[in-house]
Amino acid sequence: xxxxxxxxxxxxxxxxxxxxxxxxxxxxxxxxxxxxxxxxxxxxxxxxxxxxxxxxxxxxxxxxxxxxxxxxxxxxxxxxxxxxxxxxxxxxxxxxxxxxxxxxxxxxxxxxxxxxxxxxxxxxxxxxxxxxxxxxxxxxxxxxxxxxxxxxxxxxxxxxxxxxxxxxxxxxxxxxxxxxxxxxxxxxxxxxxxxxxxxxxxxxxxxxxxxxxxxxxxxxxxxxxxxxxxxxxxxxxxxxxxxxxxxxxxxxxxxx
Ligand SMILES: C[S@@+](CC[C@H](N)C(=O)[O-])C[C@H]1O[C@@H](n2cnc3c(N)ncnc32)[C@H](O)[C@@H]1O
Numbered sequence: 001x002x003x004x005x006x007x008x009x010x011x012x013x014x015x016x017x018x019x020x021x022x023x024x025x026x027x028x029x030x031x032x033x034x035x036x037x038x039x040x041x042x043x044x045x046x047x048x049x050x051x052x053x054x055x056x057x058x059x060x061x062x063x064x065x066x067x068x069x070x071x072x073x074x075x076x077x078x079x080x081x082x083x084x085x086x087x088x089x090x091x092x093x094x095x096x097x098x099x100x101x102x103x104x105x106x107x108x109x110x111x112x113x114x115x116x117x118x119x120x121x122x123x124x125x126x127x128x129x130x131x132x133x134x135x136x137x138x139x140x141x142x143x144x145x146x147x148x149x150x151x152x153x154x155x156x157x158x159x160x161x162x163x164x165x166x167x168x169x170x171x172x173x174x175x176x177x178x179x180x181x182x183x184x185x186x187x188x189x190x191x192x193x194x195x196x197x198x199x200x201x202x203x204x205x206x207x208x209x210x211x212x213x214x215x216x217x218x219x220x221x222x223x224x225x226x227x228x229x230x231x232x233x234x235x236x237x238x239x240x241x242x243x244x245x246x247x248x249x250x251x252x253x254x255x256x
Contacts, residue, residue: 005104006032012097013038018144019069019091026075029101043244044218044225045072048135051216051227052174055251058082061130064170066118067137071098078107085110086129090117090144117145120162124169132170136178136247138162139189143182152181156189160205167209168256175250177202179243194237195248199230202250209255216249 010033013020021041025033049072058080065074068087075098077085089095095115102108114123118137138159142150150158159177166173177198181187190197195217203212216227217234218241225241227249228234237246 005100009033009097009100009104010038012093012100013040013070015093017091017093019094023070023072025070026072026079026101026105028079028105029071029075032104043136047218047225047227048176048216048249049073049076051249053080055214055216056131056172058131062086062128063131063133064088064127064129065133067135067140068094068098068133070094071101073133073135074098074111075101075105075107078102078105078110083110084112086112086114086127088114088116088118090115119145120165124165127169129170130172132166132173134163134173135176135249139178139181140183152187152189155181156201163202163206163252164209167254170254171256172213173210173250173252173254175202175252176247178247185243192237193246195235195246199248206252210252211255212250213253214251216251218245 021039022043023045024030024040024042025038058077060081060083063077063082063085065077065085066088068074068089071087074085074087087098089098092115095113099113102111141155141158141162142148146158163175179189179193179198181189190201199215215230217230218225218227219234220241225245230248
């Protein structure tokens with residue numbers, strides 16, 4: 001690592017785009033770039049990672065991270081000894097950031113980087129993974145990727161079809177979906193914007209090809225936030241927490 005690489009990382013992270021400043025830096029990267037050098041936001045990556053680690057062992061797993069953004073999960077999974085992480089990201093600046101970061105962190109041999117939008121059609125061919133991360137991507141269908149002329153009903157059908165496309169391609173998936181199509185609060189995917197509606201939609205839509213093993217729900221704990229298994233006391237919509245922290249984190253087991 002040299003100073004110009006660090007400068008380039010800072011430049012790439014700071015480049016403004018729709019999903020820039022979305023994730024915090026992975027732990028080891030944050031030791032190289034201090035928080036006052038780089039303005040980071042968080043969508044509760046550490047809290048989500050904790051819940052994931054509690055439920056699955058990463059060691060020696062082959063992982064696909066679709067919409068990997070600035071690599072928080074990809075780089076953390078590599079540090080938790082994943083055998084390989086295939087990082088897939090449509091935004092080229094984010095992908096350049098992760099490419100450079102992976103070299104600096106010395107994990108470039110265990111990462112595969114594809115800097116294009118995943119179409120959920122035929123890119124996986126004969127590939128198979130142990131774990132797929134599909135976190136907060138599918139509500140961007142018809143926006144970040146896919147047909148721009150979709151109606152909201154068609155988008156919902158496509159979300160299920162895109163999930164189904166992983167049959168035979170992975171054992172487990174960690175999945176999150178936003179409540180608002182394209183991130184637009186006037187385009188709610190569910191009538192009342194509740195967790196229950198989302199959970200029913202995903203459970204019913206996927207029941208022919210996968211089982212929902214668990215659902216993580218964020219709750220306030222002390223000054224912070226923690227994901228707990230779904231239970232009677234956390235299943236209601238909680239407007240105090242904001243939209244992101246109402247999104248359930250699904251753990252899905254595919255029947256292959
Ligand atoms: C809302 S962010 C979520 C980031 C990350 N998955 C998380 O939950 O922290 C969505 C990311 O997915 C990327 N993206 C959207 N559609 C994609 C697609 N079809 N293939 C690959 N990347 C995509 C965006 O560029 C963005 O970085």
